[in-house]
Ligand SMILES: CC(C)C(=O)/C=C/C(C(=O)O)=C(/O)C(=O)O
């Protein structure tokens with residue numbers, strides 16, 4: 074079965090590259106690596122060449138999800154596995170691989186969530202450490218999407234992609250880890266009437282990063298849509314806010330980790346406001362409410 078290293082990067086479509094580049098650098102605290110003229114902008118929060126990529130588009134939202142597997146052998150096995158599963162994975166041409174600063178890379182579209190998943194094992198390691206500025210981002214944490222075909226999507230992610238469930242709210246949200254990565258979730262899926270982006274998360278190093286971020290958002294006129302609060306599922310302390318396209322970004326501090334073997338069984342959690350936030354906060358209705366999934370446009374709803 075496929076063995077993942079981590080959620081490698083998230084690619085977002087944004088409507089105004091200048092505005093969003095400034096926001097992700099100066100407010101979120103990512104490091105700009107390079108910006109291609111009339112093309113994507115690459116940001117990092119680790120030694121990887123990128124952990125977030127912004128693309129210009131008139132339809133803001135999720136463009137694709139990059140998954141790093143453990144090594145080149147795991148990449149070969151994954152390619153064969155997805156081919157056998159009929160997903161028709163396509164290897165990128167050398168030019169695009171070069172632009173992404175990645176080694177061999179392939180993609181396919183999950184027919185249930187409509188997400189384009191990208192797989193690679195090698196990404197350029199930058200010569201210098203990620204430079205903290207306004208906050209100490211520890212890593213790209215997770216991405217969450219909304220889907221109408223909830224059960225089919227979860228079945229696909231678990232049986233075909235080898236994700237494991239950490240916790241779930243019956244028939245409404247499931248938190249998944251990219252096995253054997255230890256973090257409670259790198260991916261989550263919520264049931265909704267339409268395919269939609271939900272949020273992307275960056276994990277920070279200290280509780281102070283959350284408190285300081287709250288003041289930074291207020292001082293810069295950035296809308297906070299939820300928090301600070303504490304999630305019950307992963308135990309993390311969170312703050313959600315909106316980017317210039319009203320896409321939701323989450324910072325979180327702390328997260329339960331799972332061993333590769335002997336992990337606890339997944340908990341079925343109560344649908345209760347206190348599950349989402351142990352501190353009893355009430356989210357703004359704009360929280361996790363905006364963003365397309367690229368490729369979901371053509372999906373016929375049943
Ligand atoms: C039911 C909600 C969505 C919830 O509990 C969210 C939990 C977590 C977590 O436990 O860390 C998230 O990160 C999240 O989905 O934002």
Ligand SMILES: [Fe+2]
Pocket residue numbers: 215217272274323
């Ligand atoms: Fe989250």
